[in-house]
Amino acid sequence: MELKxxxxxxxxxxxxxxxxxxxxxxxxxxxxxxxxxxxxxxxxALAEKVFGDPLTNTDAYIxxxxxxxxxxxLGENALAMVLLMNRNTMRDITKYKMQLVATNGSxxxxxxxxxxxxxxxxxxxxxxxxxxxxGIENMNKLEIxxxxxxxxxPFRSPRTSAPAPVIICISPxxxxxxxxxxxxxxxxxxxxxxxxxxxxxxxxxxxxDLVKEYEKLGYVTLDFWMRYKxxxxxxxxxxxxxxxxxxxxxxxxxxCLLQYKEVASFITFVDLDDVLVPRGFDxxxxxxxxxxxxxxxILTFQYPKRExxxxxxxxxxxxxxxEQFSHPWFGTYEDTGKIVxxxxxxxxxxxxxxxxxxxxxxxxxxxxxxxxxxxxxxxxGQDPITYEMRSFAIFxxxxxxxxxxxxxxxxxxxxxxxxxxxxxxSQLPTHAYYFPIMYRCYYExxxxxxxxxxxxxxxxxxxxxxxxxxxxxxxxxxxxxxMTPVTFHYHENPxxxxxxxxxx
Ligand SMILES: *[C@@H]1O[C@H](CO)[C@@H](O)[C@H](O)[C@H]1NC(C)=O
Ligand SMILES: *[C@@H]1O[C@H](CO)[C@@H](O)[C@H](O)[C@H]1NC(C)=O
Ligand SMILES: *[C@@H]1O[C@H](CO)[C@@H](O)[C@H](O)[C@H]1NC(C)=O
Ligand SMILES: *[C@@H]1O[C@H](CO)[C@@H](O)[C@H](O)[C@H]1NC(C)=O
Numbered sequence: 001m002e003l004k005x006x007x008x009x010x011x012x013x014x015x016x017x018x019x020x021x022x023x024x025x026x027x028x029x030x031x032x033x034x035x036x037x038x039x040x041x042x043x044x045a046l047a048e049k050v051f052g053d054p055l056t057n058t059d060a061y062i063x064x065x066x067x068x069x070x071x072x073x074l075g076e077n078a079l080a081m082v083l084l085m086n087r088n089t090m091r092d093i094t095k096y097k098m099q100l101v102a103t104n105g106s107x108x109x110x111x112x113x114x115x116x117x118x119x120x121x122x123x124x125x126x127x128x129x130x131x132x133x134x135g136i137e138n139m140n141k142l143e144i145x146x147x148x149x150x151x152x153x154p155f156r157s158p159r160t161s162a163p164a165p166v167i168i169c170i171s172p173x174x175x176x177x178x179x180x181x182x183x184x185x186x187x188x189x190x191x192x193x194x195x196x197x198x199x200x201x202x203x204x205x206x207x208x209d210l211v212k213e214y215e216k217l218g219y220v221t222l223d224f225w226m227r228y229k230x231x232x233x234x235x236x237x238x239x240x241x242x243x244x245x246x247x248x249x250x251x252x253x254x255x256c257l258l259q260y261k262e263v264a265s266f267i268t269f270v271d272l273d274d275v276l277v278p279r280g281f282d283x284x285x286x287x288x289x290x291x292x293x294x295x296x297x298i299l300t301f302q303y304p305k306r307e308x309x310x311x312x313x314x315x316x317x318x319x320x321x322x323e324q325f326s327h328p329w330f331g332t333y334e335d336t337g338k339i340v341x342x343x344x345x346x347x348x349x350x351x352x353x354x355x356x357x358x359x360x361x362x363x364x365x366x367x368x369x370x371x372x373x374x375x376x377x378x379x380x381g382q383d384p385i386t387y388e389m390r391s392f393a394i395f396x397x398x399x400x401x402x403x404x405x406x407x408x409x410x411x412x413x414x415x416x417x418x419x420x421x422x423x424x425x426s427q428l429p430t431h432a433y434y435f436p437i438m439y440r441c442y443y444e445x446x447x448x449x450x451x452x453x454x455x456x457x458x459x460x461x462x463x464x465x466x467x468x469x470x471x472x473x474x475x476x477x478x479x480x481x482x483m484t485p486v487t488f489h490y491h492e493n494p495x496x497x498x499x500x501x502x503x504x
Contacts, residue, residue: 057482058086059237061126061228062490063251065155066258067139073261073344077102077139079114079155080132080347082255084228084240084248087120087127089486094118098486099145102135110136111145119250119350124454125243126228128250130258130348144480144488151480154492158259163218164195165265166284169256170272171249171351172225174504175462175470176203177434178273179210180312181373183319183412185275186219191408193283197259198272199225199252202472202502204434206427213424217415224473224494225252231489232479242458246351247504253349261343269349270338274305274370277325277400288340291365299345299361300353303338305372307331309392314379314430316416321409325371328399332391337370369398375439384436388443433468434502437461457504464501472500 063082071078079102090096094116103109112133120127135142143150168189176182182198189196198211198220214220228240228248241247253269260267266288268276281287291301309329313319336352346354353362378384415421441460446453475491 057485057487058089059230059234060085060486060488061240062153062488064255065142065153066158067135067155068158068262071262073347074132075134077135077137078132079135079142080130080258082251082258083129083131084126084244084251085129086125093127093129098131100133101143101145102139103141104136104138105140108136117348117356119254119348119355120245121350122245122455124245125238126240128248128254130254132347146483149481149483151488153490158261159263162260162263164193166194166288167260167264167267168194168196169253169267169269170196170198172199172201172247172252173203173272174201175434175438175502176200176207177429177432178376179207179428180319180376181273182211183316184321184324184373185272186214187321187408187412188275188277190219191411192278193285196220197223197256199223200473201225201227201504202470204429205469205471206429208471209424210428213421226473226475226491226494229477230479231477234487242456243454245455247456250350253351257343257346257349264343266340267343268338268340270370273373274338275373276303276370277404279368295363297361298363299357300339300341302353302362302364303368303370304334304364305337305370306334307372307374307390310373310376312376312379316425316428319412321412322402322405326400326402326405328394328396329392330395330398332393334369335372337364378432379430384432385439429468433465460504462502468502469498470502471496471498472503474500
């Protein structure tokens with residue numbers, strides 16, 4: 001056979017197969033839709049391989065943007081934006097060339113393309129990104145430009161002072177109910193020289209009022225953690241809240257890092273139920289300073305977590321922190337920990353570490369661990385979580401010295417002496433209602449599910465009760481003009497709302 005004939009036959013066969021698969025087969029199959037969807041994604045994957053990056057437009061959500069007149073690690077007039085981007089915007093999202101125009105009071109402007117850092121792990125459509133660049137002196141306007149289209153984006157200043165040298169960034173709270181855990185954490189942190197930065201999406205109203213009292217005393221800073229909503233939603237865009245890893249905890253750690261970047265000596269990134277008590281030192285500052293002194297090449301230290309047996313008390317006056325923490329009952333194994341860092345060493349952060357810190361600069365601490373208050377026994381003495389029970393044992397060598405917790409207990413008693421505290425404390429719930437519901441949802445949705453799904457608590461069934469009202473974050477949601485390839489969304493005027501309910 002001649003080469004030409006072979007080519008013709010080959011071409012004909014391919015064309016026939018193509019037409020057959022596209023026009024003939026689908027109508028015959030019962031699940032033709034499924035077939036066409038698969039075919040579509042195959043086509044897109046093929047096009048990506050052959051022609052480069054996908055041509056589809058995507059949406060991005062800007063969480064916050066900061067402007068630093070001077071930053072020790074980001075340089076002068078630096079900009080840093082925390083945002084969620086669709087991972088399909090580019091095959092390698094860190095190659096995305098965002099165009100920013102920064103303008104100042106005298107009308108001077110610079111065009112910059114920020115460096116893109118990606119801090120995400122799970123297989124979710126939206127990933128946590130930091131975009132940072134050096135802008136202009138006294139910037140008063142920031143725009144994103146794509147082709148002929150421009151949109152202005154709001155920005156703010158990072159914090160200019162830290163309430164304590166050690167800032168404890170707490171991952172966002174939703175349907176928060178376990179106020180006893182907050183009380184323990186707030187007092188331990190305060191006595192050992194830490195300040196809590198608490199992100200909240202939703203929280204029981206009585207618990208919120210309690211946190212506000214602690215905020216007045218300077219123990220905690222409350223911050224809004226938003227749901228992601230597109231004012232102008234694009235129909236074919238994935239829903240951001242259910243398609244982001246753990247409700248974008250990495251976005252919260254990154255945002256907290258950027259807020260305190262220039263003013264904190266150390267930052268820890270933990271959950272509310274992971275509390276650290278220094279061992280062998282009188283403060284967090286001293287313990288962390290000693291770590292950095294003895295390991296000068298390490299950038300981030302990870303403290304493992306170990307569950308501690310814990311019984312909740314129905315009223316705040318019953319809480320005894322010496323009794324609660326100075327006993328030897330611990331879980332029989334450790335879990336993946338959380339880290340402490342000097343903010344100058346990091347520009348972005350994930351949940352358990354930063355992907356920009358190489359393994360040889362990452363060290364797991366072995367002299368101390370985080371006390372994990374994961375599954376407190378309820379006030380009636382019953383386990384609210386009766387499945388997947390953790391085994392506990394007596395570990396005399398891990399027990400904390402009572403003398404370490406006595407000042408913390410005295411600090412609690414002093415605070416409880418004030419009438420404003422007594423008033424809010426009397427409103428707190430004595431039993432857990434939402435906690436077992438949320439725990440079970442997480443368990444069913446994630447811990448039992450396949451590893452390649454996007455882990456988060458979206459879609460949890462949360463039965464509302466009028467006797468347990470919640471405060472929920474809210475804001476004005478804004479969408480920029482349709483842009484190619486990325487349309488940006490953001491929010492303004494964050495506020496607390498009593499009208500939304502106890503939802504994630
Ligand atoms: C605006 O930026 C230019 C260039 O950096 C600078 O020379 C000028 O002083 C700035 N204007 C103000 C009002 O800061
Ligand atoms: C507990 O603390 C007291 C007072 O600081 C000290 O005398 C004692 O040795 C400590 N015990 C242990 C086991 O560290
Ligand atoms: C609580 O207040 C009472 C009366 O004002 C006072 O006598 C007591 O010492 C206070 N207790 C603490 C722990 O501050
Ligand atoms: C939102 O969409 C509507 C209708 O397509 C359009 O008129 C409006 O300008 C859009 N708003 C923004 C902020 O893009």
